[in-house]
Every structure is written in structure tokens, then in C-alpha cells.
Amino acid sequence: MSTTHATSETFDRNARAALADPVLHGALRNLADSFVVRRRNAIASAGDWEDLRERARSIKDETLLHLDEYLERFTENAEKAGSTIHWARDGKEACEIVLGLVRAQNANMVVKAKSMAGEEIHLNEALEAAGIEPVETDLGEWIIQLAGETPSHIVVPAIHKTKQQIADLFVEKVGIEKTDNVDVLTQTARRILRQRFAEAQVGISGVNFGVAETGTILILENEGNIRLTTSLTKTHIAVMGIEKVIPKFADLDVFLKLLPRSGTGQRLTAYQSLITGVKNNADDIGPDELHIVMLDNGRSRMLAHPLTRQSLACIRCGACLNACPVYQQIGGHAYGSVYPGPIGAVITPQLFGLSKAKQLPYASSLCGACREVCPVKIDIPALLLHLRSEIAEGSTRESQPTRKLGESIAFRMYSRIWSRSGTYALSIRAARLAQRFVARNGKIGKVSGMLALLVPPLGAWTERRDAPVVAPKSFREMWREKKK
Amino acid sequence: MKVALFVTCLVDQLCPNVGMATVEVLERAGCDVTFDERQTCCGQPAFNTGYRKEARKFAERFIEIFETSDAEAIVIPSGSCTSMVKHFHEVFEGDAEWRERADRIAAKTHELSSFLVNVLDVDEVGAISNGKATWHDACHGLRDLGVHDEPRRLLNKVDGLEFVEMENADVCCGFGGTFSVKFPEISAGILDNKIEMIEKSGADTVVACDASCLMQIAGRLSRISSRVQVKHIAEILASQE
Ligand code: SF4
Numbered sequence: 001m002s003t004t005h006a007t008s009e010t011f012d013r014n015a016r017a018a019l020a021d022p023v024l025h026g027a028l029r030n031l032a033d034s035f036v037v038r039r040r041n042a043i044a045s046a047g048d049w050e051d052l053r054e055r056a057r058s059i060k061d062e063t064l065l066h067l068d069e070y071l072e073r074f075t076e077n078a079e080k081a082g083s084t085i086h087w088a089r090d091g092k093e094a095c096e097i098v099l100g101l102v103r104a105q106n107a108n109m110v111v112k113a114k115s116m117a118g119e120e121i122h123l124n125e126a127l128e129a130a131g132i133e134p135v136e137t138d139l140g141e142w143i144i145q146l147a148g149e150t151p152s153h154i155v156v157p158a159i160h161k162t163k164q165q166i167a168d169l170f171v172e173k174v175g176i177e178k179t180d181n182v183d184v185l186t187q188t189a190r191r192i193l194r195q196r197f198a199e200a201q202v203g204i205s206g207v208n209f210g211v212a213e214t215g216t217i218l219i220l221e222n223e224g225n226i227r228l229t230t231s232l233t234k235t236h237i238a239v240m241g242i243e244k245v246i247p248k249f250a251d252l253d254v255f256l257k258l259l260p261r262s263g264t265g266q267r268l269t270a271y272q273s274l275i276t277g278v279k280n281n282a283d284d285i286g287p288d289e290l291h292i293v294m295l296d297n298g299r300s301r302m303l304a305h306p307l308t309r310q311s312l313a314c315i316r317c318g319a320c321l322n323a324c325p326v327y328q329q330i331g332g333h334a335y336g337s338v339y340p341g342p343i344g345a346v347i348t349p350q351l352f353g354l355s356k357a358k359q360l361p362y363a364s365s366l367c368g369a370c371r372e373v374c375p376v377k378i379d380i381p382a383l384l385l386h387l388r389s390e391i392a393e394g395s396t397r398e399s400q401p402t403r404k405l406g407e408s409i410a411f412r413m414y415s416r417i418w419s420r421s422g423t424y425a426l427s428i429r430a431a432r433l434a435q436r437f438v439a440r441n442g443k444i445g446k447v448s449g450m451l452a453l454l455v456p457p458l459g460a461w462t463e464r465r466d467a468p469v470v471a472p473k474s475f476r477e478m479w480r481e482k483k484k
Numbered sequence: 485m486k487v488a489l490f491v492t493c494l495v496d497q498l499c500p501n502v503g504m505a506t507v508e509v510l511e512r513a514g515c516d517v518t519f520d521e522r523q524t525c526c527g528q529p530a531f532n533t534g535y536r537k538e539a540r541k542f543a544e545r546f547i548e549i550f551e552t553s554d555a556e557a558i559v560i561p562s563g564s565c566t567s568m569v570k571h572f573h574e575v576f577e578g579d580a581e582w583r584e585r586a587d588r589i590a591a592k593t594h595e596l597s598s599f600l601v602n603v604l605d606v607d608e609v610g611a612i613s614n615g616k617a618t619w620h621d622a623c624h625g626l627r628d629l630g631v632h633d634e635p636r637r638l639l640n641k642v643d644g645l646e647f648v649e650m651e652n653a654d655v656c657c658g659f660g661g662t663f664s665v666k667f668p669e670i671s672a673g674i675l676d677n678k679i680e681m682i683e684k685s686g687a688d689t690v691v692a693c694d695a696s697c698l699m700q701i702a703g704r705l706s707r708i709s710s711r712v713q714v715k716h717i718a719e720i721l722a723s724q725e
Contacts, residue, residue, distance in 0.1 A: 015669070019670065325655060325656045326670055328674075329670050329674060362533075362663065363663075363667065364663065365623070365658060365659065365660025365661075365663045365664075365671070365674070366532060366660055366661075366663070367623040367656035367660070368623055369623075369627075369655070385574075387534075388532070388534030389534040390534070392534030393535070393536060407533070411529075411530050412538060414529065415538035415542065418493070419525075419527070419541045419542050419545045420545075421521060421523065421524055428497055445707075460668035460669070463668065463669075464668070464707065465704040465707050466702075466704075466706045467699075468498045468499075468699050468702070468703070470497050471499065471500050473500060474496050475495055475503035476491075476496060476519075476521050478504055479519050480521075482504070
């Protein structure tokens with residue numbers, strides 16, 4: 001089964017398919033067991049964690065409130081250091097800019113560092129369509145590319161794959177002997193990728209942070225491939241979401257403490273590439289040209305509303321995915337978006353349209369585990385509730401509510417009947433009568449046949465668990481007797 | 485202290501004994517309990533599904549009813565419904581007068597275990613029980629209201645009851661109201677993990693402060709014919725045997 005190219009529209013079906021996939025389940029088990037525990041241990045070494053979160057959030061709030069000013073400052077300083085800034089309103093524009101830059105180098109191949117912005121704008125497809133071969137150099141991304149899939153996690157793109165699946169993939173695509181030795185697999189990847197690095201003229205990356213004060217970009221990684229992508233090539237193109245800017249160099253301190261700990265449970269990533277412009281002398285390392293493509297693609301729309309604005313504070317650490325009970329069950333592909341998990345359920349509808357992803361805000365039990373782990377304190381449950389209300393009642397974003405008719409009628413009836421005690425009591429008496437047909441031994445077992453079709457939630461709910469019945473005497477009746 | 489009880493619709497209809505136990509515990513802690521029969525539901529199902537207009541009706545009704553009470557506190561045997569009362573503010577967007585009324589009501593509304601420990605300063609209510617109990621942290625009680633130590637303190641003081649922590653006590657049971665109806669299979673998958681932890685703890689009873697989680701957990705335990713029982717904390721605290 002592959003849910004790789006599933007869309008958000010069919011979330012329910014994707015999720016069911018994912019749940020039925022035992023291999024995926026095995027792979028996802030590691031997530032909770034390793035990342036959640038590692039994160040917990042790592043934050044213990046960070047000093048006052050709550051204080052760090054507060055500070056990070058207030059830096060983000062300040063930046064987002066005056067984003068235009070900080071972007072201007074970033075642009076000015078980046079250009080002073082020799083970078084070239086490009087502005088892309090949407091994904092299509094961003095891809096065109098990148099294609100133009102690659103063509104100008106006469107390159108028919110580019111090396112790529114892992115970048116969610118790149119995934120968001122479907123850069124690989126655009127490059128391929130233009131006859132340019134994109135080569136992913138992050139091990140996980142490379143595996144995904146070999147398999148012809150999309151990432152299922154924003155930090156660990158191949159988290160859904162077991163070691164065995166990866167080994168089989170290498171046998172099939174790279175032609176190595178069958179092995180389950182991880183070192184052999186990594187060595188193979190390294191050997192192949194090193195050759196591609198040597199050929200490459202152009203490297204494409206994302207950006208973790210852009211410092212307004214200095215025009216510096218910071219990229220974090222563990223494998224060293226980003227370092228190579230951005231320094232061995234003559235031209236480096238960085239695609240940067242406009243929300244990635246932060247005011248001062250010193251602000252990095254807070255984020256460097258938070259991000260690796262939250263994401264992979266590391267105190268610090270193995271590499272931090274701070275890049276300020278191009279090289280000044282011929283023997284310096286670094287590219288001759290650094291192009292930064294500033295990507296909007298729906299972000300400025302999120303700025304308008306004080307509640308949704310916080311969605312842009314996300315530093316893509318992945319902690320909310322790891323902590324989410326829903327994500328742990330179904331993995332990332334079911335969301336049908338480059339951004340899965342809790343934050344994905346929040347930004348996918350905002351970036352790509354509520355009507356395309358209207359199931360996602362409901363794909364949460366609102367347990368709040370995401371809010372608890374988020375290093376920048378994004379109130380994801382509040383955002384999910386807000387989006388749900390936009391779906392049910394319409395909004396400025398999409399004037400027509402996109403709710404289901406049956407559901408809205410049910411809730412109108414619920415509020416009419418249940419907000420008054422007289423009609424409420426009547427409805428309970430009716431339920432008591434009705435349940436005679438389904439209840440056995442004080443509970444409702446598996447409901448099937450006609451009744452499951454008539455009352456669909458009851459059928460699905462009782463598939464795996466029993467449902468309770470209305471008690472023969474309600475509390476209010478008991479209370480009345482007690483008071484007599 | 486004079487206390488107004490909001491019993492919640494689930495307790496009223498599905499497990500009225502939990503309501504009676506709540507009254508018993510509050511009375512034993514020295515409270516004078518009142519129950520206004522005009523009350524129904526807090527409106528959380530509508531709010532959590534995005535139907536704020538409908539949720540507002542319930543909020544208005546709740547506020548009007550409890551404004552007529554001279555009780556010092558409103559007590560609810562549910563973290564989730566208490567948290568809904570704290571959310572009332574949001575259904576009155578742009579309506580300063582209602583917001584103020586909502587905030588005044590919310591300020592005196594408490595979840596049962598937190599009311600006993602933090603307001604009354606009571607962690608011992610003369611309960612006697614037996615066996616081994618473990619606690620499930622219902623999400624809204626834990627993360628919206630910060631209820632964590634209170635129920636544990638209360639359970640530890642129950643005479644004859646052994647308390648054990650289960651692993652991942654703070655992980656969701658998968659109920660989530662609308663969520664379990666819209667995505668019953670995902671909900672059941674999350675529930676399976678919870679059941680595994682409950683059974684692994686060796687407890688014979690799992691306790692929580694929310695009828696909704698208990699309904700979800702009990703539904704699965706009953707289906708797999710587990711020997712583990714499900715109890716609301718009020719039932720344990722009211723117990724005399
Ligand atoms: S929402 Fe928070 S926890 Fe989730 S990826 Fe973004 S920063 Fe990390």
C-alpha cells in the first residue's frame with residue numbers, strides 16, 4: 001500500500017489505509033519511543049526551558065508584527081554582503097526564478113539540501129519538467145527520491161520506512177548485494193552522492209533562519225551534505241519562507257538551544273552553516289553567487305489575523321508531529337500535504353485553501369500534546385478550533401462555510417433541543433426507548449446491519465468498543481428523590 | 485461553603501451515580517450543594533466542531549442559570565466541561581458585556597479534584613476502598629487546567645487503596661468528542677495504546693475525572709472482557725468500603 005501521493009481531500013481514506021499497514025505501524029513505533037524520549041532528556045540540559053520558549057516566542061511575535069521592516073533590513077544587509085534577493089509571490093514564481101538561475105549556469109543537474117520550502121513549491125517536479133536533474137543529498141531525502149515518494153515528516157523524511165525496506169530499495173535501484181548492514185547502506189549512499197557533488201555547478205537549499213541585522217542565513221543539519229551543497233558549488237540558491245527572518249544575530253542563541261533539542265533531541269546539530277553573502281577572495285570557500293528566493297505563497301495572508309499569525313512562528317522542528325497521538329497512528333502521508341501532523345493540519349488549509357483540506361483541522365483529539373512540546377508555544381489546538389469554526393460558519397478567507405449539511409442540521413437541532421431542560425429531558429426519554437433495540441446487558445455492542453447504516457457513527461464507534469446506554473434513572477431524578 | 489453543581493450531561497444520563505458520588509464527597513468536605521434542574525449541557529460538542537453560534541446558546545444559558553445562584557463556587561466533575569466554561573469567552577467575540585459575564589462565571593468554576601485540594605485545601609475525604617488504582621490524565625484537565633498532582637494526592641489518601649502510576653498516563657485516550665465520531669479508527673488505535681498501558685500497570689481500576697474518557701476506555705475494556713474496572717474519581721472518594 002502506498003499513500004505517498006494521497007491528497008488532503010481524502011484524509012479519512014488515507015488514514016484508514018495507513019492504519020491497516022503493519023509495516024508502517026512498526027516504523028512509527030520508533031518515533032514515540034526514540035524522539036519523544038530523546039527530546040525529554042535533551043531539554044533537561046537547556047537551563048530554564050520555559051524561559052527560552054517565552055523568549056523565542058516574543059522574538060517571533062515582534063518580528064511577525066513588523067515583518068515588512070525586518071524583511072527590508074534583511075534584504076539590504078544580504079545584498080551588501082553580495083547576495084542577490086528575489087521575491088516570489090507563490091510557488092510557481094519561485095520555481096521560475098530558480099529555473100532561470102539554473103539555466104543561466106547551463107546546468108543540467110543540481111544538488112539539493114533538504115528543504116521544506118522546496119517541497120512546498122514542488123521544486124523537483126519543476127526542475128525535472130525543465131530537463132534538469134535534481135539530486136537530493138540528505139540521506140533520508142535521497143531514499144525518498146529513489147523510492148519516488150514524498151517525505152512523511154518535516155525533519156525525518158523517511159521515518160515511515162523500515163531498515164528492511166530501505167535495504168530492498170538499494171538492491172533494486174542501486175544494484176548492491178542484499179544486506180541489512182546500515183553502514184553498508186550509508187557508505188553506498190555517500191559514495192554515489194560524493195560523485196554527484198563533484199559534478200554539480202548549482203546547489204539548492206532551504207533556510208532555517210535569516211538574520212536581518214547581518215543578512216546572514218543559517219542552515220542546520222547533521223550529515224554535512226548541506227555544507228557541501230552550499231560551498232562546493234559555484235552557485236547557491238536558497239529558498240526562504242518570508243517568516244524565517246529574525247531581527248538580531250544574538251537571537252540565534254535562543255533558537256539554537258530550542259530547535260535541535262525539540263526536533264531530534266540533540267543539544268546541537270552536527271553542522272551549523274552560517275552564510276553571509278559570497279566569497280570575497282578567489283581562495284575563500286563558498287559560492288561565487290548566492291541567490292536568496294524569498295517565498296510568500298500564502299504566508300502574508302496569515303499575518304492579517306492576530307490568532308493565525310502565530311502559525312508563522314513555526315521553526316519546523318517536528319516536535320509536534322512526534323508527540324501527536326494521531327500522527328503516531330497514521331504517519332505523515334495520510335495528511336496529503338508536505339506539512340503533516342498538528343502544524344500541518346494548521347498551515348495546510350491556510351496555505352493551500354480550506355476547501356482542499358477541510359478534514360485536517362478535525363484530525364485531532366485536541367489533546368494539546370503539540371502545544372505542550374512546541375518550542376515557540378504555538379497554540380495549535382486554538383488554531384484548529386478557529387479553522388473548524390471557519391469551516392462550519394464561513395470566514396473572511398472563504399465566505400461560504402464548507403461544512404456538511406447533515407452535520408450542520410444535527411448541531412442546530414442539538415442546540416435547539418438540548419439548551420432547554422424541558423426538551424432535553426424529553427430527548428433523553430426518547431433515547432431510552434430507542435436503545436432497547438440495541439442494548440444488551442447495559443451496553444451497546446457491535447452495531448451492524450441496517451442500524452449501522454442509519455446511524456453511521458454508531459456503527460463505526462462500536463466496531464472496536466462498546467457504547468454506554470442511557471441510565472434507567474438520570475441524575476436529576478435521583479437528586480429529586482434525595483431532596484424529598 | 486455553598487457550591488453549585490454542574491453535573492454535565494454525560495453524568496446526568498449515562499452515569500448518574502458519579503453525580504451522586506460528587507454530591508456525597510462535597511457534602512463530606514463541608515459544602516452545601518445546590519443543583520439547578522434547568523441545567524443541561526455546556527455546549528462543548530458544538531464548540532469543538534466549529535459551531536460557535538450554537539455553542540453560544542449553551543454558554544448564554546449556562547451563564548444565566550448560574551448567575552441566579554448565590555453559591556460561591558461552581559463545581560464540575562469533569563476537566564473537559566470545566567475547560568469549556570473557561571472557553572465561553574471565545575464564543576462571545578466582539579460582545580464585551582457577555583464576555584465580562586462569561587469571565588465572572590468562569591472565575592468561580594472549578595473541576596472537582598482541583599476544587600477539593602486547591603480551594604477547600606482538603607486532600608482527605610474519609611474514603612475507604614481496596615485494590616490497586618491507576619490514574620489517567622484527561623487532556624483538558626491536565627493541559628487546559630493544569631490538574632496533575634491534585635487527584636494523585638486525593639487517591640493516595642484513600643484508606644486501603646494502593647495507587648500505581650501507569651506509563652504515559654498523560655497521553656490521550658483517543659476520545660476527543662467529534663474526533664472519535666469522525667475518525668473512529670484512528671481514535672480506536674490511540675485507545676489501544678492506552679489500554680496496553682493500563683493493563684501493564686497491574687492496576688485493577690483506572691480512574692479519571694472525565695466521564696467522556698472513561699466511556700471511551702470502558703468501551704474497549706468491556707469489549708475485550710478485561711478485568712480492569714473504570715471509575716470516576718468521585719466514586720472512589722465517596723466509597724466507604
Ligand atoms: S508547530 Fe512548534 S512543535 Fe510543531 S514544528 Fe512548528 S515549532 Fe515545532
